[in-house]
Amino acid sequence: MRRRAAPGGRNTAAALVFDKTKTAATDDGRKSVRAGGNDQVSSFRSDVETAIPALRRYARALTRDAETADDLVQDTLVRALRSEHLFHGGEVRSWLYTILTNLNRNRLRSLARRPVMTLIGDDDAPDMSGPEAGSRDIERALASLVEDQRAALLLVVLEGLTYREVAEVQGVPVGTVMSRLARARAQIKAFLDGERPTLRRIK
Amino acid sequence: MTDPDVPVTEDELHAHVDGELPADRRAAVEAWLATHPDDMARVAGWRALADSIRARYGAVASEPIPARLNLRQIERAGRSWRGIAAVAAIVAFAVGGLAGWTARGAIGPMPAATFTADALDAYKVYVVEVRHPVEVPGSEQAHLTQWLSKRVGYQLRIPDLEPVGLKLVGGRLLPGPHGAAAFFMYESKSGERFTLYSTRTNGPDTSWRYNADGAVGALSWADSDVAYVVSGEANRDRLHKVAETVYAQLERPPVR
Numbered sequence: 001m002r003r004r005a006a007p008g009g010r011n012t013a014a015a016l017v018f019d020k021t022k023t024a025a026t027d028d029g030r031k032s033v034r035a036g037g038n039d040q041v042s043s044f045r046s047d048v049e050t051a052i053p054a055l056r057r058y059a060r061a062l063t064r065d066a067e068t069a070d071d072l073v074q075d076t077l078v079r080a081l082r083s084e085h086l087f088h089g090g091e092v093r094s095w096l097y098t099i100l101t102n103l104n105r106n107r108l109r110s111l112a113r114r115p116v117m118t119l120i121g122d123d124d125a126p127d128m129s130g131p132e133a134g135s136r137d138i139e140r141a142l143a144s145l146v147e148d149q150r151a152a153l154l155l156v157v158l159e160g161l162t163y164r165e166v167a168e169v170q171g172v173p174v175g176t177v178m179s180r181l182a183r184a185r186a187q188i189k190a191f192l193d194g195e196r197p198t199l200r201r202i203k
Numbered sequence: 204m205t206d207p208d209v210p211v212t213e214d215e216l217h218a219h220v221d222g223e224l225p226a227d228r229r230a231a232v233e234a235w236l237a238t239h240p241d242d243m244a245r246v247a248g249w250r251a252l253a254d255s256i257r258a259r260y261g262a263v264a265s266e267p268i269p270a271r272l273n274l275r276q277i278e279r280a281g282r283s284w285r286g287i288a289a290v291a292a293i294v295a296f297a298v299g300g301l302a303g304w305t306a307r308g309a310i311g312p313m314p315a316a317t318f319t320a321d322a323l324d325a326y327k328v329y330v331v332e333v334r335h336p337v338e339v340p341g342s343e344q345a346h347l348t349q350w351l352s353k354r355v356g357y358q359l360r361i362p363d364l365e366p367v368g369l370k371l372v373g374g375r376l377l378p379g380p381h382g383a384a385a386f387f388m389y390e391s392k393s394g395e396r397f398t399l400y401s402t403r404t405n406g407p408d409t410s411w412r413y414n415a416d417g418a419v420g421a422l423s424w425a426d427s428d429v430a431y432v433v434s435g436e437a438n439r440d441r442l443h444k445v446a447e448t449v450y451a452q453l454e455r456p457p458v459r
């Protein structure tokens with residue numbers, strides 16, 4: 001029987017020494033060079049600018065809607081530029097992911113307050129036909145995840161963030177990130193297998 | 204510690220797929236996978252999932268970036284609150300189809316446009332706020348009225364919107380186009396939120412105007428140098444009903 005990290009379990013997380021030389025799955029927007037002194041302002045701005053394509057990609061996958069995604073990116077950029085004075089070093093890109101992730105969480109909370117919610121019905125069962133079937137399945141599978149799990153999964157597999165960076169973005173211990181990832185993967189597998197055991201049906 | 208006989212954990216399998224595995228455990232994990240086909244299949248499944256997510260969304264990063272995400276444009280607008288208001292106002296009025304816009308020339312945004320856009324901005328910012336939507340709660344209505352009246356420079360009255368199913372959440376002070384603005388939030392049982400925004404304006408009195416900016420709608424009017432904007436979701440009938448209730452109470456002399 002394998003050991004399994006409890007949610008938020010620090011033991012396992014601490015036991016694992018994370019390999020910092022990990023090669024990222026994607027590298028847009030990844031600028032590790034931090035300019036100092038008088039270049040700081042323009043460096044901040046250009047770091048933000050460089051991150052835009054990756055932010056759009058993350059937001060699109062997070063919301064599965066192009067309009068909503070770009071709204072989120074726009075809000076993120078406005079907030080980032082306004083709060084530049086609050087940015088005390090570190091990686092601009094991670095900071096932007098943090099803002100976007102939080103804005104989306106707020107957005108979902110406000111949606112959840114409304115009586116009308118997305119209904120996940122029988123017609124959402126994986127569609128095994130047609131050329132678009134694969135990408136539609138991915139969208140539905142992502143939609144079946146709890147928000148925090150979806151964000152963790154996308155930050156790792158799509159944006160190439162390290163576990164440690166995701167922990168920072170989500171404001172949780174690394175062990176929690178790992179358990180979110182494990183649950184996300186298990187849920188998606190169950191969804192694609194057509195079991196969908198934990199789908200919430202809202203009446 | 205780097206004993207290859209230490210059993211492989213599920214966390215390590217995930218770390219392996221995500222390139223997070225320490226170098227000294229790689230051999231052990233690979234050896235484990237070679238002899239555990241079920242785990243090998245799971246790992247392959249996770250890799251395939253990552254591939255399909257990247258295949259589905261990876262190309263988004265290469266799409267041309269829409270103009271509204273242009274940093275220079277955002278910076279220009281972000282330098283002042285008014286800038287954003289002006290941009291938003293142009294959008295709002297383009298939707299509203301206001302004929303007077305061009306006739307007045309492009310000296311600057313019309314006062315009505317500015318306060319409406321400010322109000323819509325405020326609505327969008329605070330309506331999603333769950334924990335701190337207001338500075339002063341509705342339970343302290345007397346204090347709220349006194350404080351905000353003092354700041355905006357005229358006597359405010361907080362309408363009672365219970366007849367249309369809305370309870371006062373509270374209020375806050377905001378910057379307006381000409382000094383301070385008062386901002387009140389109302390909420391229904393089902394969580395639908397409406398806001399009333401009021402500030403001084405140097406523009407002419409106007410009759411009701413409806414503006415929609417995406418999913419958000421606003422009904423605004425100006426009366427004796429004071430502007431009012433009622434904002435909510437862009438459901439015109441519902442918004443009208445709420446605004447009518449506000450209007451009727453503001454026009455009526457105070458009972459007390």
